[in-house]
Amino acid sequence: MYNNFTFCGRLTKAPEIRKTNTNKDILLFSVAVQNNYNDSDGTRSAEFFDCISSKQGLLNYSKYLTKGDYILVSGELHTYTKNNVTRISVRADTIDLLHKASNNAQKESTKPNDEVQFSLPF
Numbered sequence: 194m195y196n197n198f199t200f201c202g203r204l205t206k207a208p209e210i211r212k213t214n215t216n217k218d219i220l221l222f223s224v225a226v227q228n229n230y231n232d233s234d235g236t237r238s239a240e241f242f243d244c245i246s247s248k249q250g251l252l253n254y255s256k257y258l259t260k261g262d263y264i265l266v267s268g269e270l271h272t273y274t275k276n277n278v279t280r281i282s283v284r285a286d287t288i289d290l291l292h293k294a295s296n297n298a299q300k301e302s303t304k305p306n307d308e309v310q311f312s313l314p315f
Contacts, residue, residue, distance in 0.1 A: 196269045196270060197268075197269065198267070198269065198270045198283055199265070199266070199267040200224070200226050200242065200266055201226070201264065201265040201266070201291060202224040202225050202226035202227065202239075202242070202266075203224065203225050203261055203263055204224060204225075204258060204260055204261060204262050204264060205223040205224065205225050205241065205260065206222075206223065206260045207222075207255070207258065207259050207260055208222035208254055208255045208258050209221050209255060210252060210255050213247075217247060218247070218252055219245055219246065219247045220245065220246045220247070220251050220252050220254060220255060220285075221243075221244070221245055222244050222254075222258070223241055223242065223243050224241070224242050224264065224266060225239045225241050226239060226240045226241075227239050228240065242281075242282070242283050243280070243282045243283070244266060244282065244283045245282055245283070245284055245285065246268070246285040246286070246288075248285075248286065251285060251287075251288055254288055257290075258288075258290065261294030261295070262290060262293055262294045263294070264288055264289060264291060265287075265288070265289040265291055266283060266289075267287045268283045268284045268285040268286045268287070269283070269284045269286070270282075271283070271284050
């Protein structure tokens, strides 16, 4: 059996770290993926994927990723039941930052034409 799901989209909000009942850190985030077709009214809809990861290297992403960042995620699809509703989430194995969303970092630069350098520890 092979369960691998890879997709790219934009973060709907900054990732957050939470603790499980067993005191283990997990990374939670949600990604919006635009569909490739137009709806009947001419707009494009999106799918939203809830993602979770307990991999130690991915926990650092909570410090560097923000709402609107364009990321590539690969992992396994997982179903779970919450409040008698079955939901699908993604257990993320890898996250790649494809494009950083606009932010105020350039305004904080000492010179107006300086490029902002993002150093990620992974």
